[in-house]
Amino acid sequence: MTRTREWLYAWLLLLPAATLLALFTHYPAIANLWHSFYSTPRGSRPVTFIGLDNYRALIDDPIFWQALSNNLWYALGTIPLSIALALLMAVWVNGHLPGRGFLRLAYFTPTVLPMIAVANIWLFFYTPGYGLLEQVTGLFGLPSHNWLGSRSTALPALMVVTVWKEAGFFMIFYLAALQSMSPHLADVAAIEGASRSYFFRRVTLPLLMPTTLFVLVNAVINAFRVVDHIVVMTRGGPDNATALLLYYIFEIGFRFWDSSYAAALTMVLLTLLAAAAILQFAFLERRTHYQ
Amino acid sequence: MITATGVQASYRISRSLETLGAWVLGILWVMPLFYAFWTAFHPPAFSTHFTPGAPVTLQNFVKAWQAAPFARYFVNTVILVTMVLAAQLVLVTLAAYAFARFRFPGRDVVFALVLVQLMIMPDVLIVENYRTMTALGIKDTILSIGLPYMASAFGIFLLRQTFKTVPRELDEAARVEGCSPLQTLWKVYVPLARPTYIAYALVSISYHWNNFLWPLIITNSVESRPVTVGLQVFSATDQGIDWSIISAATLMTTGPLLIAFLLFQRQFVQSFMRAGIR
Amino acid sequence: MKVFMGMWSWLAAAVVAVVAGSALAQAPVEVPFFYPVAVGGPITKIIDRFAADFEKENPGIKLHPIYSGSYQESIAKALTAVKSGDPPVTSILLSTDMFTLIDEDAIVPFDDLIKTADDRAWLASFYPAFMENSQTGGKTWGIPFQRSTIVLYYDKDAFREAGLDPNHPPATWKEMTEYAQKLTKRDASGNVTRWGVQIPSSGFPYWLFQGLTIENGVNLMNQAGTAVYYDKPEVIGALQYWLDLVNRYKVHPPGIVEWGTTPKDFFERKVAMMWTTTGNLTNVRSNAKFDFGVGMLPANKQRGSPTGGGNFYIFKKSTPAQREAAFRFIKWVTAPERAAQWGIDTGYVAVRADAWDTPVMKQYVAGFAAAAVARDQLPFAKAELSTHDNQRVTKALNDGLQAALTGTKTPEQAMKDAQREADRLLRSYK
Numbered sequence: 001m002t003r004t005r006e007w008l009y010a011w012l013l014l015l016p017a018a019t020l021l022a023l024f025t026h027y028p029a030i031a032n033l034w035h036s037f038y039s040t041p042r043g044s045r046p047v048t049f050i051g052l053d054n055y056r057a058l059i060d061d062p063i064f065w066q067a068l069s070n071n072l073w074y075a076l077g078t079i080p081l082s083i084a085l086a087l088l089m090a091v092w093v094n095g096h097l098p099g100r101g102f103l104r105l106a107y108f109t110p111t112v113l114p115m116i117a118v119a120n121i122w123l124f125f126y127t128p129g130y131g132l133l134e135q136v137t138g139l140f141g142l143p144s145h146n147w148l149g150s151r152s153t154a155l156p157a158l159m160v161v162t163v164w165k166e167a168g169f170f171m172i173f174y175l176a177a178l179q180s181m182s183p184h185l186a187d188v189a190a191i192e193g194a195s196r197s198y199f200f201r202r203v204t205l206p207l208l209m210p211t212t213l214f215v216l217v218n219a220v221i222n223a224f225r226v227v228d229h230i231v232v233m234t235r236g237g238p239d240n241a242t243a244l245l246l247y248y249i250f251e252i253g254f255r256f257w258d259s260s261y262a263a264a265l266t267m268v269l270l271t272l273l274a275a276a277a278i279l280q281f282a283f284l285e286r287r288t289h290y291q
Numbered sequence: 292m293i294t295a296t297g298v299q300a301s302y303r304i305s306r307s308l309e310t311l312g313a314w315v316l317g318i319l320w321v322m323p324l325f326y327a328f329w330t331a332f333h334p335p336a337f338s339t340h341f342t343p344g345a346p347v348t349l350q351n352f353v354k355a356w357q358a359a360p361f362a363r364y365f366v367n368t369v370i371l372v373t374m375v376l377a378a379q380l381v382l383v384t385l386a387a388y389a390f391a392r393f394r395f396p397g398r399d400v401v402f403a404l405v406l407v408q409l410m411i412m413p414d415v416l417i418v419e420n421y422r423t424m425t426a427l428g429i430k431d432t433i434l435s436i437g438l439p440y441m442a443s444a445f446g447i448f449l450l451r452q453t454f455k456t457v458p459r460e461l462d463e464a465a466r467v468e469g470c471s472p473l474q475t476l477w478k479v480y481v482p483l484a485r486p487t488y489i490a491y492a493l494v495s496i497s498y499h500w501n502n503f504l505w506p507l508i509i510t511n512s513v514e515s516r517p518v519t520v521g522l523q524v525f526s527a528t529d530q531g532i533d534w535s536i537i538s539a540a541t542l543m544t545t546g547p548l549l550i551a552f553l554l555f556q557r558q559f560v561q562s563f564m565r566a567g568i569r
Numbered sequence: 570m571k572v573f574m575g576m577w578s579w580l581a582a583a584v585v586a587v588v589a590g591s592a593l594a595q596a597p598v599e600v601p602f603f604y605p606v607a608v609g610g611p612i613t614k615i616i617d618r619f620a621a622d623f624e625k626e627n628p629g630i631k632l633h634p635i636y637s638g639s640y641q642e643s644i645a646k647a648l649t650a651v652k653s654g655d656p657p658v659t660s661i662l663l664s665t666d667m668f669t670l671i672d673e674d675a676i677v678p679f680d681d682l683i684k685t686a687d688d689r690a691w692l693a694s695f696y697p698a699f700m701e702n703s704q705t706g707g708k709t710w711g712i713p714f715q716r717s718t719i720v721l722y723y724d725k726d727a728f729r730e731a732g733l734d735p736n737h738p739p740a741t742w743k744e745m746t747e748y749a750q751k752l753t754k755r756d757a758s759g760n761v762t763r764w765g766v767q768i769p770s771s772g773f774p775y776w777l778f779q780g781l782t783i784e785n786g787v788n789l790m791n792q793a794g795t796a797v798y799y800d801k802p803e804v805i806g807a808l809q810y811w812l813d814l815v816n817r818y819k820v821h822p823p824g825i826v827e828w829g830t831t832p833k834d835f836f837e838r839k840v841a842m843m844w845t846t847t848g849n850l851t852n853v854r855s856n857a858k859f860d861f862g863v864g865m866l867p868a869n870k871q872r873g874s875p876t877g878g879g880n881f882y883i884f885k886k887s888t889p890a891q892r893e894a895a896f897r898f899i900k901w902v903t904a905p906e907r908a909a910q911w912g913i914d915t916g917y918v919a920v921r922a923d924a925w926d927t928p929v930m931k932q933y934v935a936g937f938a939a940a941a942v943a944r945d946q947l948p949f950a951k952a953e954l955s956t957h958d959n960q961r962v963t964k965a966l967n968d969g970l971q972a973a974l975t976g977t978k979t980p981e982q983a984m985k986d987a988q989r990e991a992d993r994l995l996r997s998y999k
Binding site for chain 1: 439
């Protein structure tokens, strides 16, 4: 087809998606950047240009730094662990272990339950005195511990909930990938005397790379996006020990109504996500196997 | 010396350990669901004591049902998830096709702009999007929950990748037979991308089924509220947590999805398996 | 033919005019309002019933009750709606949101609507303790509707077991400490199986803390909402007492005590005395399988408790007809019988004295004396912490309290830091 027809066609194909994206992503993002340079309008007080004041306030804000550090630790704690567990689960379910139908179901059920609901159940697990964990540690004679109520264990406790929720979801993708691997490979490896772990490391893992990257993108997005469990379980406490960036933004924007400071914080979050996305996609474009 | 039986024995031991490990993990994983079942069917006094032979009751379900119109919330969620997925599939297919197989000036720039949505999720732009929805006049509708998500950069990226792997010969063969580009898309590209569609559908359904923050902000009424927001009526009371009712409500609203997965899990995984994610 | 047609078109026009005219004249006044649900029970049903009953008596008004989540979500929804130009006409929101709503220019005072002598009498009938958070600058901005105070629930059976008088809840800090020491049980290895007392510190510890500071002689802010007193010696002293319960006397659980699970802790008999809202009364009554009592909070220099709960507000972006309609509804729903019934059904404290004199309330109290404790405490109740930029100023205190309770900061340091932060936030409002 002619050049003009080609690009007319292309633009028509793109138009619906492009319109929605512009309306709900690009325009709000720019509006957000714009608003971060202006003060928050408050009823009688009009908006004034304040330049980089928000960003200066951000640097001086200890809670922001706490939230940032929390989020990075949270990402570090949940992403590798949930991916590794997902892979392990997939290997187990794929191998001919007894009861794998049950296992597959058991690993996947957390995905189906909304975080809002399970957060309450986990709250019971962590309750000191008679919570499930307490009942179990009590059996072993271990002392009582207030998991969510002490600064050192609150965030790790939430990380456990996240890993529990995500690993089964990622497992499905690994499972599909494993099951689509040609059985020839395993046979050849067995004949050549390769051990299971060698085979796993040198053959399986590289072939699973596209799946891993797919899963990694999802895991990174979720590490910054999901704050439902904080809303239910700790509300950011104790003393901001479980405040994540998006949760802090939500607090600033919808509890304190400081929309301009929230906009500045959002810009930081966006930058972080941009950096993560660029890294991942540079990888993805290069490493993916096309057959 | 490594004897055959020696190898076999160590293999069996490691297998048994693995089985044990897998089972322990499985039981740990299913604990919360098991707990939900326990508390939903037993009176509140037993929500923290696991005494066998405790009386079974359906009262919690009755109370949960009365506390909020869960049937309606469930219907809303199903409509939402279906609507979003359908729109996504269409929009994403068209856009990915354009990026994968058409040349036009500014293509790479536009693609980069699309990828921006991967970083800037609608979840982060709540206030601005709320304003937009009000301006459009569709605030507090199921459509307004789903609209910001319908053009999914993730889907466009995935599908573009998949489309790029379709051999050009097939494309040309279809053209030779007189197919228009759209017909080629429908006859050649879409069928070959089925596993990607399924993977993407799973991500999308799971995301929107579980989505909480944005629907909370944008909905006000029973007619548009999804299940997550509806469940939250139990999470924030002055009176503290009643695990029995929360569990009953959770089971009522996620039951259908659980059963669906129970019945169809094999088909699910099989359709993934047929060509896998690449 | 032409004449015939002409007549028909006249008739049609006339019919249209009449219908349109009557429609315009009788278009009902729409009053959407947000309400939170913060207690268990069929609140939505009760509110819907109120709306239906009110509409029956007032055919020109259409109420649209909209459930808006918790108090936090309700104020979030209300303010988002204000900012996008589409607010409800009235709402039930926290009494402490008053300054925030004023600063956002979202609400109008009731003074313009209160015109007759009856109205003035109605306004004067609310308990002064509840009006403290509803008035500022000489104007009335909120009308109390679902209000509460903190009370002390205690396990009478545990009291008997420990040799204490089950009809005498602790009346002073000293008594509370002593009782708690007798009530704390430990097992063979020294682990606590029942704590003597617990005061929740998750989410909004400032509210419980206010109980302690009022009892120690000082409230945390001024009436204009422009200054806070976090670092006054009495306040630090109150915090020290709380910490002593944990660290010195070891009768209070360590770390942050979760608000949501405290009633359950009480039912499970893991704690013998708990501080929580009077709104939990029905909950405790249904679920405590032992003899329990309710007492006022103990005094140090005086008795005291902060008030809590929600008021009605009227939003600015509404027509005069809507405001009148909303005002009429607010008066209707706070009438003595309704206020009494609402209090009985929900556990909130009926907001006016004459509600307590209605037959239905008298009968209720006769059968359940604990219900009157909150009312008896009202003379000692003071305003809940409320200032400009309220959420942030409160958060500064919450964070400080949690830091002290988790041992990260000393009470002095925590309160001084909180005061500094609050001063910075309030500077522009002075």
